Amino acid sequence: MSDVPVILVANRGEIAMRIIAAARRIGASPVLAASVADKDSPAARAADRVIVIGASPANQSYLKPEQVAQAAVMAGAAAVHPGYGFLSEQPALCELLEEEGIAWVGPRPETLRAVGDKGSARQVAIDAGVPVGAGVEIDDPTNVVALGEQIGYPLLIKAIHGGGGRGIRLVTNPEELVELAPQAAAEAVAAFGNGALYLERYYGRARHVEVQVFGDGEGNAWIFGDRDCSVQRRHQKLIEECPAPGLSEKRRQLLHDSSRALVKVLRYRGAGTVEFLVDTESEDVIFLEVNARIQVEHPVTEEAFGVDLVAAQLLLALGRDPQLPDVGPVPPAAVIEMRINAEDPNADFQPNSGDITRLVWPKGPGIRIDTQIEEGYRFPPFYDSLMAKLIVRAHNRDAAVAAATAAVRNVTIDGLKTTLPMHAYVLAHPDFIAGGIPTSWFGPVWEARKESLT
Amino acid sequence: MGEQPSWQDVLDLIAQLNESDYESASVQVGDVSIRLSKNDVGFDTPESAGRVGAQPLIETGFDTPATAGRVGAQPRIETGFDTPTSSATQPATALGDTIDAPMIGVFYRRPSPGAAPFVEPGQRVEADTTIGIIEIMKLMNPIVAGKAGVITDFLVSDADAVEFGQPLATINTSA
Numbered sequence: 001m002s003d004v005p006v007i008l009v010a011n012r013g014e015i016a017m018r019i020i021a022a023a024r025r026i027g028a029s030p031v032l033a034a035s036v037a038d039k040d041s042p043a044a045r046a047a048d049r050v051i052v053i054g055a056s057p058a059n060q061s062y063l064k065p066e067q068v069a070q071a072a073v074m075a076g077a078a079a080v081h082p083g084y085g086f087l088s089e090q091p092a093l094c095e096l097l098e099e100e101g102i103a104w105v106g107p108r109p110e111t112l113r114a115v116g117d118k119g120s121a122r123q124v125a126i127d128a129g130v131p132v133g134a135g136v137e138i139d140d141p142t143n144v145v146a147l148g149e150q151i152g153y154p155l156l157i158k159a160i161h162g163g164g165g166r167g168i169r170l171v172t173n174p175e176e177l178v179e180l181a182p183q184a185a186a187e188a189v190a191a192f193g194n195g196a197l198y199l200e201r202y203y204g205r206a207r208h209v210e211v212q213v214f215g216d217g218e219g220n221a222w223i224f225g226d227r228d229c230s231v232q233r234r235h236q237k238l239i240e241e242c243p244a245p246g247l248s249e250k251r252r253q254l255l256h257d258s259s260r261a262l263v264k265v266l267r268y269r270g271a272g273t274v275e276f277l278v279d280t281e282s283e284d285v286i287f288l289e290v291n292a293r294i295q296v297e298h299p300v301t302e303e304a305f306g307v308d309l310v311a312a313q314l315l316l317a318l319g320r321d322p323q324l325p326d327v328g329p330v331p332p333a334a335v336i337e338m339r340i341n342a343e344d345p346n347a348d349f350q351p352n353s354g355d356i357t358r359l360v361w362p363k364g365p366g367i368r369i370d371t372q373i374e375e376g377y378r379f380p381p382f383y384d385s386l387m388a389k390l391i392v393r394a395h396n397r398d399a400a401v402a403a404a405t406a407a408v409r410n411v412t413i414d415g416l417k418t419t420l421p422m423h424a425y426v427l428a429h430p431d432f433i434a435g436g437i438p439t440s441w442f443g444p445v446w447e448a449r450k451e452s453l454t
Numbered sequence: 455m456g457e458q459p460s461w462q463d464v465l466d467l468i469a470q471l472n473e474s475d476y477e478s479a480s481v482q483v484g485d486v487s488i489r490l491s492k493n494d495v496g497f498d499t500p501e502s503a504g505r506v507g508a509q510p511l512i513e514t515g516f517d518t519p520a521t522a523g524r525v526g527a528q529p530r531i532e533t534g535f536d537t538p539t540s541s542a543t544q545p546a547t548a549l550g551d552t553i554d555a556p557m558i559g560v561f562y563r564r565p566s567p568g569a570a571p572f573v574e575p576g577q578r579v580e581a582d583t584t585i586g587i588i589e590i591m592k593l594m595n596p597i598v599a600g601k602a603g604v605i606t607d608f609l610v611s612d613a614d615a616v617e618f619g620q621p622l623a624t625i626n627t628s629a
Contacts, residue, residue: 036619052617053558061618066591070558073591074615096591 011083016043022310035061159188215268240297245435304331344417362410366393559590603627
């Protein structure tokens with residue numbers, strides 16, 4: 001074995017570039033596991049070696065644990081970084097690598113399992129004393145007033161055996177509940193063959209706030225602040241920022257303490273994110289899930305705190321000190337990330353692919369661009385539409401919004417439709433500038449803009 | 455060697471998996487471990503054009519390192535229950551004169567060390583003639599020529615690691 005450990009990069013696109021950069025930073029040798037479509041990609045050129053693992057469609061390459069593990073063996077890898085998506089939260093690859101004595105850059109397989117489904121993740125949160133959404137089963141649909149009081153309004157009546165959005169009713173007061181519960185039970189019997197119901201608190205105007213954690217695998221945690229990812233379209237994040245604006249000290253502490261407790265209970269290893277729903281109409285904070293991987297939006301945290309989370313992941317996986325500082329709950333800067341997708345925001349965000357004929361990025365202090373695209377790059381149709389992340393840092397949020405606005409204006413991407421016009425619109429919107437919008441904000445606002453244009 | 459499952463046990467397992475909601479199963483009986491998958495998630499390999507459809511694999515892996523890398527010790531059983539079809543992933547061989555690796559892995563020209571190679575250069579093959587084996591994470595996959603002709607040369611050595619799409623052999627299809 002040489003002194004230079006090999007890191008197999010089991011991903012593509014901008015995150016592959018990001019992992020390669022981190023591997024270089026720690027003096028390791030990056031090897032890319034690529035599909036046929038990506039074998040000559042910028043990430044392939046940036047790596048020391050490329051191993052073609054399969055055909056272009058992800059389900060024949062990036063989603064195949066055996067093929068990635070085989071590439072890791074062939075590369076003589078010391079560790080495999082799965083990035084996000086694909087196999088990043090699948091215990092399967094992690095366990096194959098374990099058999100080969102190759103480190104997995106991520107949490108243990110049992111952690112992946114424990115947080116991998118809603119039910120067990122909720123139980124872990126309860127065990128850690130983390131607030132979860134109130135929910136209660138209905139024993140008798142004609143006797144529900146007390147249960148309704150227990151949950152609070154508005155609430156949802158859900159059929160336990162329902163799914164896909166069916167069998168759900170929104171209820172705003174006790175009278176409605178008394179009237180609708182027996183109906184819902186009868187319908188659930190008819191539709192699902194089982195009348196079992198439960199009540200759940202409904203949050204129509206909540207924010208998405210998440211906490212960046214890094215566990216040493218022994219129960220100790222670094223907490224790198226929080227991010228607000230509430231600008232969403234159909235649960236897809238569009239803009240993220242660090243720190244989350246307008247959080248009270250008390251709420252922030254609850255979010256951070258809860259996340260720390262989860263790391264301890266799980267003896268969490270490496271980088272992770274704890275997602276919460278933060279209500280704007282009550283003081284409620286509700287645990288959503290643990291994302292057991294590096295996330296797309298990790299750069300806002302890195303820029304805000306001046307850390308390299310991906311390098312820290314690699315160091316920990318190699319059994320070294322991750323070289324992370326202890327930091328306060330609020331970073332000394334404000335950072336905003338805009339996801340530039342190959343989608344047409346004026347045509348229902350339809351994805352498109354093709355050649356990038358001209359590309360100009362803005363320059364200046366506090367501007368970071370995480371991307372794999374370059375002039376002449378043919379954006380492939382096989383994978384997700386993320387082209388680049390434009391990340392802008394300034395001394396406070398107002399300055400960051402202004403700098404982000406200018407940065408977006410100074411991007412030129414010719415050859416493809418992108419989400420840049422959407423970013424320009426959101427950054428200039430008074431609601432966004434004020435901060436603290438809920439996840440339900442973007443959809444209707446963007447629709448209203450479209451109508452005002454026609 | 456400890457107890458081994460009978461043929462019927464394996465067939466019963468297949469029937470049970472087929473009727474269940476499970477995507478895949480892994481069973482250990484004595485010294486024998488059996489992994490089954492309905493839809494090739496988890497441990498299957500891309501289907502080569504030389505094979506028909508997407509067929510679940512049954513691997514009976516005897517856990518002795520000595521047998522890893524050998525073919526005869528690892529029976530590979532293909533059954534035909536419903537699976538999502540995968541599009542053929544045989545890389546384009548526009549020139550028509552190479553046989554390319556349909557998957558990443560370790561290429562073997564012989565069924566076991568010391569045995570004669572499946573085929574030698576100069577030998578005529580049919581599309582379904584096995585020309586070698588690719589091992590991917592202890593799973594053995596027969597590789598067929600995919601086209602009829604005369605093998606002119608092998609471009610990789612026995613036990614070489616190969617990537618997806620890497621040319622394994624040249625073939626004269628007009629011979």
